[in-house]
Amino acid sequence: MNQLPLNGLIVLEFSQYLSGPSAGLRLADLGARVIKIERPQGGDPCRKLAVKNLWVEGDALNFHAINRNKESFTADLKNKEDLELVKKLIRRADVVTHNFRPGVMEKIGLAYKDVKGINEKIIYAEISGFGRKGPWAQKPGQDLLVQSLSGLTYTTGNGGSAPVPFGLSAVDAISGIHLVQAVLGALIRRQREEKGAYIELSLIESAIGMQFELFTTFFHSKKGIQRSKINNGNPLLGAPYGVYKTADHFLSLAMMELQQLATALDWEELNVFDQRDVFQKRDEIKALIAKKLKTNTTRYWLERLRRSGLWAAAVYSWKDLDQTEGYKILEMEQELQAGDKRIFTTRCPITLNGKRLVSSKAAPTLGANREAIIKQLMEE
Amino acid sequence: MNQLPLNGLIVLEFSQYLSGPSAGLRLADLGARVIKIERPQGGDPCRKLAVKNLWVEGDALNFHAINRNKESFTADLKNKEDLELVKKLIRRADVVTHNFRPGVMEKIGLAYKDVKGINEKIIYAEISGFGRKGPWAQKPGQDLLVQSLSGLTYTTGNGGSAPVPFGLSAVDAISGIHLVQAVLGALIRRQREEKGAYIELSLIESAIGMQFELFTTFFHSKKGIQRSKINNGNPLLGAPYGVYKTADHFLSLAMMELQQLATALDWEELNVFDQRDVFQKRDEIKALIAKKLKTNTTRYWLERLRRSGLWAAAVYSWKDLDQTEGYKILEMEQELQAGDKRIFTTRCPITLNGKRLVSSKAAPTLGANREAIIKQLMEE
Numbered sequence: 001m002n003q004l005p006l007n008g009l010i011v012l013e014f015s016q017y018l019s020g021p022s023a024g025l026r027l028a029d030l031g032a033r034v035i036k037i038e039r040p041q042g043g044d045p046c047r048k049l050a051v052k053n054l055w056v057e058g059d060a061l062n063f064h065a066i067n068r069n070k071e072s073f074t075a076d077l078k079n080k081e082d083l084e085l086v087k088k089l090i091r092r093a094d095v096v097t098h099n100f101r102p103g104v105m106e107k108i109g110l111a112y113k114d115v116k117g118i119n120e121k122i123i124y125a126e127i128s129g130f131g132r133k134g135p136w137a138q139k140p141g142q143d144l145l146v147q148s149l150s151g152l153t154y155t156t157g158n159g160g161s162a163p164v165p166f167g168l169s170a171v172d173a174i175s176g177i178h179l180v181q182a183v184l185g186a187l188i189r190r191q192r193e194e195k196g197a198y199i200e201l202s203l204i205e206s207a208i209g210m211q212f213e214l215f216t217t218f219f220h221s222k223k224g225i226q227r228s229k230i231n232n233g234n235p236l237l238g239a240p241y242g243v244y245k246t247a248d249h250f251l252s253l254a255m256m257e258l259q260q261l262a263t264a265l266d267w268e269e270l271n272v273f274d275q276r277d278v279f280q281k282r283d284e285i286k287a288l289i290a291k292k293l294k295t296n297t298t299r300y301w302l303e304r305l306r307r308s309g310l311w312a313a314a315v316y317s318w319k320d321l322d323q324t325e326g327y328k329i330l331e332m333e334q335e336l337q338a339g340d341k342r343i344f345t346t347r348c349p350i351t352l353n354g355k356r357l358v359s360s361k362a363a364p365t366l367g368a369n370r371e372a373i374i375k376q377l378m379e380e
Numbered sequence: 381m382n383q384l385p386l387n388g389l390i391v392l393e394f395s396q397y398l399s400g401p402s403a404g405l406r407l408a409d410l411g412a413r414v415i416k417i418e419r420p421q422g423g424d425p426c427r428k429l430a431v432k433n434l435w436v437e438g439d440a441l442n443f444h445a446i447n448r449n450k451e452s453f454t455a456d457l458k459n460k461e462d463l464e465l466v467k468k469l470i471r472r473a474d475v476v477t478h479n480f481r482p483g484v485m486e487k488i489g490l491a492y493k494d495v496k497g498i499n500e501k502i503i504y505a506e507i508s509g510f511g512r513k514g515p516w517a518q519k520p521g522q523d524l525l526v527q528s529l530s531g532l533t534y535t536t537g538n539g540g541s542a543p544v545p546f547g548l549s550a551v552d553a554i555s556g557i558h559l560v561q562a563v564l565g566a567l568i569r570r571q572r573e574e575k576g577a578y579i580e581l582s583l584i585e586s587a588i589g590m591q592f593e594l595f596t597t598f599f600h601s602k603k604g605i606q607r608s609k610i611n612n613g614n615p616l617l618g619a620p621y622g623v624y625k626t627a628d629h630f631l632s633l634a635m636m637e638l639q640q641l642a643t644a645l646d647w648e649e650l651n652v653f654d655q656r657d658v659f660q661k662r663d664e665i666k667a668l669i670a671k672k673l674k675t676n677t678t679r680y681w682l683e684r685l686r687r688s689g690l691w692a693a694a695v696y697s698w699k700d701l702d703q704t705e706g707y708k709i710l711e712m713e714q715e716l717q718a719g720d721k722r723i724f725t726t727r728c729p730i731t732l733n734g735k736r737l738v739s740s741k742a743a744p745t746l747g748a749n750r751e752a753i754i755k756q757l758m759e760e
Contacts, residue, residue, distance in 0.1 A: 005565035030565045051593075051616035052659060054600050062616075065596035134709030140634075144613050144621065145693035148632040149706075153623060154697045155547030156536055163630055163695050165613050165623055166546055167535030168591060175729075177557045182730045184564030185385035185410045191571040200731040208712045209729035211548060211698075213431075216445035218698045219713070219724035220434050225698065233524050233545050236431035236442075241524065243533060243545055250543055252528040254520075279432060313525035315543050317534045318591075318598045318605065326529070329514030332588045333599070344599035349555075349589035350562045351580040 004031025004357070009187070010377075012037055012089060013070065014098035014105075016044045018143070018169055019127050019203065021066045022176035023097060027183065028069040029348035029357045032095070035373065036067065036364070037086060040074045043366040057339045057365065065345045067363035068336050074367035077108045086110075088378045090118045095183055099127040102137055112198045123186045125199035127175050132200075141203045143169040150207035155214065155235055159227035159283075175206035230286040238278030239285035243315055246298045254311035258285070264308035265301070267292065331356070338362035384411025384737070389567070390757075392417055392469060393450065394478035394485075396424045398523070398549055399507050399583065401446045402556035403477060407563065408449040409728035409737045412475070415753065416447065416744070417466060420454045423746040437719045437745065445725045447743035448716050454747035457488045466490075468758045470498045475563055479507040482517055492578045503566045505579035507555050512580075521583045523549040530587035535594060535615055539607035539663075555586035610666040618658030619665035623695055628677045634691035638665070644688035645681070647672060711736070718742035 009032045013024040021036075021044070028034040038044050044067070050060035073089070075082040090096065096115055098105055105111045105126070112124045129141020139145070147153055147165045157164030178201050186197035208215060217236055218225055227235045231242035233252070240253040240261065253261075258278065262270040270292075273285050293301060298314055305312040314320075321327045336343040337360060348357040389412045393404040401416075401424070408414040418424050424447070430440035453469070455462040470476065476495055478485055485491045485506070492504045509521020519525070527533055527545045537544030558581050566577035588595060597616055598605055607615045611622035613632070620633040620641065633641075638658065642650040650672075653665050673681060678694055685692040694700075701707045716723040717740060728737040 003569075005569040026561060030561070051597055052601055052603075052605075054597060061596060061600055062593055065593050130706065131710060134706055136706035136709075139693070140691045142634045142691050144623075144632050144634045145691060148623065148630075148693045148695040149701065151696055151698035151701050153632075153695055157544060157547070162611075162625055163623055163697075164537060164544065164547075165632070166550075167537070167544075167607065167612060167614055168594065169614070170546075170550065173590065174557075177554075177561070178729050180561050181406060181410070181557070181564065182732065184561065184568060186732070188564060188567050188571065189383075189385040191568065198733050200734075201729060202710075204706075205710055205712060205729040208710070208726055210553065212726045213442055213445050214548065215698060215712075216441060216723070216725040217431060217434060218702075220441055221432055223432075225432075227547065231542075232547060234547050234549070243524075243528065243543055245542055250528075252524050252533075252545070254522045254524045311520045311522050311525060313519075313528045315528040315533055316531055317543075318531035318595060321529065321531050322598075326510065326514055326516035326584075329516075330511060330582075330585055330588070332585060332595075343596070345596040346588055346592045349558050349581060349585040352562065352566070353578050354580075 006030045006032035009033065009094045010035065010092060011095040011097065012093045014096065014100070015127070016099060017046050018066060018172040019176045020097050020099040020179065021046070022173055023179040023183070024070060025066055025068070026177075026180045026348065027095070029350070029359070034070040035089070035369070036070055036072045038072055038074050038366060040076055040367065043072065043074065047366065056341050056343055059363065059365070061343070064336070064338060064343050064363045068345065069359045069361045070364060071369035071373065072364035072367050073370050073373050077110070083109070085374065085378065087118055089373070090115055090122065092377050093119065093122065094187070095123045095125065097125045097179065099141075101141070102128050102132045116196060119196075121190060121194060121196040123183055123190065123197045123199070125179050125183055125201070127179060127201045127203065129202060130204045131202045136204070143172045143203070146171045146203040146207050150204060150211065151214070152207060152211060154225070154227065155211070156232070157227060158232045159229040170210070171203050171207045174210045175201050175203050178206050178209070228286060229283040230290060239282040240289050242286060244290055244293045246293050246301060247295065248297045250315040251293065251298045251301055252313050252315055253289070256310045260308060260310060264304050264310055265292070334358045334360065336360055336362040386410040386412035389413065389475065390415065390473045391475040391477065392473045394476065394480070395507070396479060397426050398446060398552040399556045400477050400479040400559065401426070402553055403559040403563070404450060405446055405448070406557075406560045406728065407475070409730070409739070414450040415469070415749065416450055416452045418452055418454050418746060420456055420747065423452065423454065427746065436721050436723055439743065439745070441723070444716070444718060444723050444743045448725065449739040449741045450744060451749035451753065452744035452747055453750050453753050457490070463489070465754065465758065467498050469753070470495055470502065472757050473499065473502065474567070475503045475505065477505045477559065479521075481521070482508050482512045496576060501570060501574060501576040503563055503570065503577045503579070505559050505563055505581070507559060507581045507583065509582060510584045511582045516584070523552045523583070526551045526583040526587050530584060530591065531594070532587060532591060534605070534607065535591070536612070537607060538612045539609040550590070551583050551587045554590045555581050555583050558586050558589070608666060609663045610670060619662040620669050622666060624670055624673045626673050626678045626681060627675065630695040631673065631678045631681055632693050632695055633669070636690045640688060640690060644684050644690055645672070714738045714740065716740055716742040
């Protein structure tokens with residue numbers, strides 16, 4: 001379709017695992033041709049990282065979720081002939097991405113200065129774990145480890161208990177997202193000024209950037225930041241913010257005035273607390289609310305809260321969500337064909353000019369497009 | 381600076397709170413001129429949402445963190461003259477963003493079709509809570525509530541305990557990020573084809589998109605997804621992945637083979653488990669590891685793990701992190717001047733052509749730029 005923003009652009013994805021490839025996923029959604037450069041033995045290690053032992057045609061299902069809609073070109077970068085082929089590809093490309101440790105691309109001879117020498121207007125983007133300088137530069141850049149070092153594990157879970165990591169690879173995801181933003185920005189500038197760009201990102205900078213509100217508060221707050229001891233929803237917010245147990249399940253309460261909550265639940269007892277105390281006395285207040293909410297069902301409470309226009313919601317697992325009308329109408333699922341297997345995954349969340357960005361093309365098997373690419377892009 | 385990608389572009393930010401304005405923050409980092417359109421009484425409600433009672437010049441510190449580097453134009457959109465001024469501004473703008481509930485902009489007369497009538501090439505981006513269709517369309521689009529409905533609270537914390545929300549507004553952040561990606565993509569296309577664009581996003585779609593690996597696994601897994609009961613780090617991964625208590629603090633273990641862990645810790649007992657069991661028997665294995673790690677300090681364990689090249693890290697609060705050399709060398713902090721107050725916040729995580737994207741310009745006071753803008757952009 002010629003109408004997608006990045007149609008006509010070629011991205012060479014040397015990246016592996018999640019942070020870089022999740023960026024490639026989005027660039028492909030936006031219309032770019034994303035070609036994974038993979039080593040012949042095994043390729044992107046993510047192909048073999050099967051969660052819950054789920055496989056499709058010999059590659060992990062997870063790999064399929066991250067790498068749908070891309071092509072695969074195998075090349076051994078330590079082999080002279082293969083390296084020459086890759087350099088020919090670079091000449092035709094618009095964007096190069098990688099997430100190897102600092103020094104790896106230099107050793108291969110494909111650092112930014114090398115690639116710029118081949119293609120002056122290339123947009124070159126790299127994600128490292130911790131940047132190139134300082135005592136952490138050679139540490140393994142892995143999501144949980146960066147979460148742990150970045151302060152992030154102290155935002156979630158209750159005060160007084162262990163630090164709690166986010167249960168998904170948020171740091172990988174965020175840095176991949178920053179890569180997309182930076183690449184797109186650089187493309188805009190290139191259209192105007194015919195210049196390439198060198199983009200550097202790291203998991204730790206992205207993890208800190210993601211917590212910009214927390215760090216800003218930390219810089220200015222003598223008392224520091226503590227998680228609420230009861231049903232912590234956000235360490236910076238007061239009562240009643242959080243997820244509460246009910247008689248049959250759970251519900252979440254966002255921001256609301258205590259008096260409104262008292263009225264909605266016909267519960268005068270809550271008014272022993274003043275609105276000015278919602279941060280200082282949050283644990284006491286939330287403990288009282290927690291006790292109250294256990295006495296009836298989620299549905300019972302939600303009816304009363306909604307009637308008063310207060311911000312509350314049920315708490316769904318993916319299975320619960322899957323059965324709701326609210327979810328079905330979003331049409332978040334897309335189907336891919338991988339050989340004779342069908343894969344279900346989610347679509348890009350962006351709707352552009354009334355059209356959803358969907359593609360039924362599955363992830364490529366290792367090296368699937370090598371010959372075609374040699375023919376099409378290198379024989380001039 | 382003329383070298384920033386979005387120099388020369390004007391963004392009108394009708395958005396409030398976090399999801400839309402965090403996108404404006406990034407666009408301003410990339411060089412765009414971002415003008416907040418705020419109602420005269422109070423402006424963006426985020427100005428009054430002070431976390432931990434931290435204020436700067438009458439506006440919440442948090443507002444400053446999100447809205448640095450922008451301008452403020454006050455306008456009462458229900459007033460005819462003000463609306464005319466805003467339409468003049470739209471004529472000169474490149475991008476319009478809002479995150480009002482569906483119907484609000486229609487009522488004011490600034491829906492996409494209206495704005496397109498004024499400026500044909502406008503890029504118009506809106507974030508709603510749940511989209512325009514279906515039974516949830518009028519639900520309040522608030523971060524914690526969307527987390528709760530989207531399945532997200534079942535990724536974090538331990539199996540068997542309550543669902544746990546992420547302790548920061550990840551859904552607001554993610555949707556703002558998707559907005560930036562879509563706007564930048566649309567700008568690229570506009571440079572080529574001289575067309576505007578209509579971008580629709582919602583918190584729920586972004587929240588589901590963020591969990592694409594989880595949903596893909598959910599679609600294909602009969603057994604569903606459960607959090608590990610012990611030190612859950614990610615419900616899709618096996619032992620030892622997670623955060624563990626030590627004798628003096630905590631440490632995190634990422635992916636590693638059990639045999640390697642046993643050797644590194646000189647701990648033959650662990651080899652009673654087989655690598656093939658790391659998912660099925662993850663709770664048993666992790667319970668054993670948890671017991672072992674309590675017997676010595678974080679430093680003791682990390683020395684041994686690192687010597688063997690295994691992926692492990694300490695667990696830092698923001699205060700711990702702040703004192704490390706590894707953090708200092710990143711230079712993540714930037715200083716803003718707000719009147720006679722100094723504000724410390726974090727910088728954009730992107731480095732472009734070796735330069736960091738920093739700006740010392742603080743958030744504007746309400747309406748600070750109204751007169752100047754009228755003079756500069758409307759008198760033709």
